[in-house]
Amino acid sequence: MEESLAPSVIIEPHTVDTSEAVTELRHPFLRSLKELALDLLHDWVAMIGLIGLVVLLVMAVTAPHISPYDPAKQSLRDRFVPPSWMEGGSPEHFLGTDSLGRDLFSRLIFGARVSLTIGFITLAVTATFGTFIGVISGYYGGTLDEILMRWVDIQTAFPGLLVAITIIAMIGPSVENLILVLAINGWLIFARIARGMTLSLREQVFVRAARVAGCRDRRIIIVHILPNLISPLLTISVMELARFILAEAALSYLGLGIQPPDSSWGLILAQGRDYLVNAWWVVTFPGVVIAMTVLFINMVAGWLRSVSDPHQRFKLRNS
Amino acid sequence: MSAYLARRLFYSIAVVVGVSVAVFLITHQLGDPVRMLLPLEASEEQYQAARQQLGFNDPILVQFARFSVDAVRGDFGDSLWMDAPALPLVLERLPATFLLAGTSIIIALVLAVPLGIIAALKPRSLLDHVASLTALLGLSIADFWLGLMLIFIFPVSLGLFYTSGYGTWEHLVLPAVTLAARPLGRISQIVRSSVLDELDKNYVTAARARGLSEQATLLGHALRNAAIPIVTLTGFELTRLLAGFTVVVEAVFGWPGVGLLAVDAIERQDLPLLQADVFVVAMIVVVINLLIDLLYGALDPRIRY
């Protein structure tokens, strides 16, 4: 058992110069911007992702200027107009109209504002908080770990919908409160992943050595633990972003989130649910933009992952 | 080890009690369950009589004491809304939930692990891009959309499997596949990134240099070291499925699981039913997370608690 594991304890994964296991490592994110840009140029996948994201963000920011119609403008006589390239479609409505005759393309452009805001802010809050709790829990262990993780258990077992209903009943529905509700339920997975990996990392030779060498805990966590968590946490972040965007819809639909006439991608999707049979486009296009956002984010995350890992980076630059 | 388990048991009881108390307090902050029970046209007298009858006019401490005493005996009372003992209502739906969640996680794991490994072995190859794209679509797709699409493709157009219902394996296929999409996407992504990380560490290079075959290297070291995030995420996904995140799939496929029951209990503020559900879910969470922690120890013997 010990024998087979031996290689994994010899070398610290993130030390560039492997002969100095305990030497300080310059944080990957602190490299010069020029180098990062160079990386990006070498990585066409990341470029596509970044461009895609920028397009989405620009779309969200400039929505009132680029949207062909007022997204709330209804026309009951023009319900379910198919996308323009389909039979019965109209060039006036590129992606068709929804059940109230509203222009789907305009609604998606405006919906990007709500969905992206909620998705990214919730992600930032949950990833930071969850990782913090997880690392503390895993690093210090013992009773602190037990208490923090049982807190996570309590929250996991507690019905999220009940939390949402209670909180919104007390403070009212709004975008900020929606983010709060999503964040309350969203940090758990970050904590569990960070804690699980920290449990293992803190027993690795390089961490023990650092401790023996007198490094303070905070330094060990920042220099030796966190860099090793970046890759899995980035992966989790991408998937949680998708989950937050979809979860927002469920809450908003029930009246726990954004209010009409505002809308979001998820809410458009949820409201089209009953019409999948006769108007597939109302449900499908919001699904497509959500998937595309996740895809772009993942492409960028792949690049972030590789620049945070010197070995992968090296391979990339020379491939 | 047994000391650890004993300690863990103590904390687990604390978790279950903590959840129950929290649910009790929170639901009492909310609106009025009696209102949700009665038809909109019910009179004020009827409403007051029902409140009295159900004990909602007692002080909250009295209600809490009554609840605690009964709950310790395993009696959560009768569901306000279904007029039947609450715990059996939850327990009789557990097999369907376990079957669905278990099958989905197995489908997800069986596909996600090879998919993730293949993608990690040849990063940035066409294969990797296709695998990642599939995974990302899986995790960002709305489950009702996938479910309804499968229904219209298989039973309606091709006459395969069933649109809804419970009983045979043919009833299970579509809901399980629908429910597997998200964990499949999520697990395969974490497998890919974790294995990739491990492969890039020098020790694997070192192992390669020592002449082990590539496969043995992979399985022996990389996967084992990559296992912690994979196990964590898989456990978390399973917990979520068992805790009622199956609700949309239950509604779409008419599957008799606990998810719909729990949502109804919340929306109707059916406290006894909600308590019974949360009690069962808390037990599941506690057991799964204990198993995960024990698995950590087996995967990495250096981990001590």
Added chain:
Amino acid sequence: MRKLAILFSVILAGALLLTVSPLMAQDSSITVAIGGDPTTLDPQAADDGNERAVNDNIYETLLTRDASMALVPLLAESYEQLDDTTWQFTLKSGISFTNGEPMNAEAVAFSINRNIDPEFNSEQLSFFETITGASVVDELTVSLTTNGPDPILPARMYWLKIVPPVAAQAEGFAENPVGTGPYKFVSWARGQQIELEANAEYWGGAPSISRVVIRPIPEESTRLAALQAGEVDFVRDLIPEQIDQAPVVKHIPGLEFPIVRINNKDGILADVRIRQAINYAVDKEAIAEALYAGYAVVAQGQVLNSSHFGFNPDVQAYPYDPDMARQLLAEAGYNGEPIQFVGEAGRWLKDRELIEVVAAMLTDAGFTVDVQILEWSNYLDLLFAQENQPAMIFVAHDNTLFDADRTFSGYYSCEGRVSSYCNEEVTQLINDGRTETDGAVREGMYHSVVELSREDGAFLFLVNLENIYGLSERLEWEPRQDGKILFAQMTLK
């Protein structure tokens, strides 16, 4: 050769038997999809459409309604009103429950007293609040007393199911229904299915379909798919847009009225001109024709349709006239003060969309509307609030007693539990009508209520929805206006 022929014919006959017999058994058996699992199968405990879909076929009532919704005796042979507060029902003889208990005066009196017992705490109590008790006169005669003159007592008897006293007091009655009706309960696997079989000894003659399986399928699209795939023969509550996909569709004007309740007691909407402007501003035709795809009709200035006693045929809907709305707003001096409009989502057909449509139409006519879609429990708090009532709140009402009193008492009266409309004259008429025993006088009062409240803009009157059912090709059935699904009225082609 002959031997061979005999052998051959035996084999053939056997094969025929094998193939035919399961087919025959299957032929008189149908599967029905409803929207959810019943909460209970006690016919007197819940106010639950899924429970009724099952128990309407197992249990019977003293009176029923024929296809034209006229009240006719069912378990009763006849009934008469002895004085203002006493009614006497004579029962049909020779009927028994499927467990052997006799359906007699004792059973009927027990059923009535059980349903109104405060200890029993029935959700149906609001149907029977006037009843003070029932007693046995003789084996087949029951007398019933009310707390005052109650002209609609017979209509109430259509909702009170008669239960067998012994079985109803036994443990587990809520999971083992026993009635006098055309179907017998076989089994219930919660969340999965309920099985009924024909009651061969049914006093009205055994029904044509021998076995019915009832399955809960919450998702409308899946119900349709199950029908298309041939898994079920009957589904209720199809979405209007989906009906061209169903093999056979039946629809009928139903009882459900989505309305917007207007608070005339305080705030901006205390001005009748603004309430009228709201009614002029909304295009009811477009809502019925487009949003409900033609499966709704415009409500005629009242929350009643022609099947309700008290419906006023001379009153008509407000025409769609946004200019008139603007003019009224100008006269009233409205300056864009925001008007609260509360709603919910997911409880009634297209509720969220209807709220968005109404809000947009009001906005177009110059109103400033503050839409608040609330989660159900918060919504109910506002719906039932007696202080600080919302200016406008969306609600759907269905009057299954077929008498305007139920609608008026709840929504039109100053004292109504879900009312935010107060007009002393209207309330007086409602209170007088409740105890008026002369039908013509009572009807006149109700016509006045409708007229006054319509002019008063008591509500934003919208539409009356139709009930839409999907059937398989082999099933024959005609829908009923009261929304009851009676399997005994179904046949297979």
